Amino acid sequence: MPKPPRSTPTGRTGAVRVVELLAYPGVQLLDVTGPLQVFASANDLVAEAGGTAPYQLRVVAKGGQGATTSSGLGIATAPLPRSSAALDTLIVAGGPGVEAALSDPEIVDWVRRRAARARRVASVCTGAFLLAESHVLDGRRAATHWSVCKDLARRFPAVHVETDPIFVRDGTVWTSAGVTSGIDLALALVEEDLGRTVALAVARYLVVFLKRPGGQAQFSAALSLQSAEDQFGALHDWINAHLAGDISLPVLARQAGMSERSFSRHYLEATGLTPGRAVERLRVEQARRLLSESRLPVKRISQRCGFGSEETMRRSFLRVLAATPQDYRVRFGR
Known part of the structure; x- marks a missing residue:
């Protein structure tokens, strides 16, 4: 040295x-x-x-x-x-x-x-x-x-x-x-x-990062959703099975059997996140797995996870993980 x-x-x-x-x-x-x-x-x-x-x-x-x-x-x-x-x-x-x-x-x-x-x-x-x-x-x-x-x-x-x-x-x-x-x-x-x-x-x-990627939100988000499993566990399973589809607020409220206003309020109380932010984080979580475990192009991953475009996924990654999808794959890909 x-x-x-x-x-x-x-x-x-x-x-x-x-x-x-x-x-x-x-x-x-x-x-x-x-x-x-x-x-x-x-x-x-x-x-x-x-x-x-x-x-x-x-x-x-x-x-x-x-x-x-x-x-x-x-x-x-x-x-x-x-x-x-x-x-x-x-x-x-x-x-x-x-x-x-x-x-x-x-x-x-x-x-x-x-x-x-x-x-x-x-x-x-x-x-x-x-x-x-x-x-x-x-x-x-x-x-x-x-x-x-x-x-x-x-x-x-x-x-x-x-x-x-x-x-x-x-x-x-x-x-x-x-x-x-x-x-x-x-x-x-x-x-x-x-x-x-x-x-x-x-x-x-x-054997640690000098500057680890991302912020603590990437850890707290998943734990916040897990804490609401009794009330919204089935909904989270449904979301994960339909990440590429329409997961708008009306669709989520209907799936939960509530009005949009009631669903938004109860969901925020249970998870600390708005439904939109929760969906984003679940999509990012799935994209992280695909980036680290597969060789799929970033464009395909963005479509499969419901982002629609690479740019939309990039913005979500920066917001949630403070890292781009490309940087994440370099660090954690096979």
């Missing part, structure tokens, strides 16, 4: 960046260990290339007596540092225990004061709630796990919640979506610090 630059983006030659990851009882294990491993791997790769390990890593928690994660595995932690202690990057992890952390004034105040000290601040998954409670996200764009985006927006109206991105950067504040997206975010932080060469080497070592 090429040797990394000896100067940091801030011009501090040979500087070691202190990275703190906040944990607490009930924290999501991968929210902590995912980003931690990215920075640790960067340290290893830079040291192997003859450089100085760029990161000093700390997992901290109130009391410093360790924390039991939501999976039941305990992790060692250091006590919460003084607010005046040197710090480059603060990362707040998420997990089921975040609600208890939100109700602890000591933790919330520490996050607020520590964030003011840090050069940059980040959160993983529901860690965004702690940043929001500490007013770090006021007036900023932010991401969190797709299942709690609405809750974050409702509870913290000063935060501009974005539902699709894997992670969002707004100035010096970074927030990421659910669980594994903490790895994506940490890779982006390493790229900002040490350059693309080092970040790509870390991604290759960890």
Whole structure:
């Protein structure tokens, strides 16, 4: 691997960046260990290339007596540092225990004061709630796990919640979506610090994308539809069997045995999607399978899945997956 630059983006030659990851009882294990491993791997790769390990890593928690994660595995932690202690990057992890952390004034105040000290601040998954409670996200764009985006927006109206991105950067504040997206975010932080060469080497070592294609909507859409199987499972089966045909709102309402207005309302309540958006995502899902499993031309796939034209399918892919059909086939085709 090429040797990394000896100067940091801030011009501090040979500087070691202190990275703190906040944990607490009930924290999501991968929210902590995912980003931690990215920075640790960067340290290893830079040291192997003859450089100085760029990161000093700390997992901290109130009391410093360790924390039991939501999976039941305990992790060692250091006590919460003084607010005046040197710090480059603060990362707040998420997990089921975040609600208890939100109700602890000591933790919330520490996050607020520590964030003011840090050069940059980040959160993983529901860690965004702690940043929001500490007013770090006021007036900023932010991401969190797709299942709690609405809750974050409702509870913290000063935060501009974005539902699709894997992670969002707004100035010096970074927030990421659910669980594994903490790895994506940490890779982006390493790229900002040490350059693309080092970040790509870390991604290759960890066998992950440096920048994965698409957004979290591609995962949440299918799960949202599955959650409505009791009410609309038969309808979804019918849609999948007739993707190439007319699947307009009147046709769907008739198939469901409802008026158009009643069907639209009940369907949105059950899935979180309008019928039109659900049909689009089911068509994209079928097209994804054909692109990865067959050698059919894109034009044939667009017709078979009911898009009508390649351009219509391209627009849907960009809207749902943030990738074109051609790019998707290159990445995932046989």
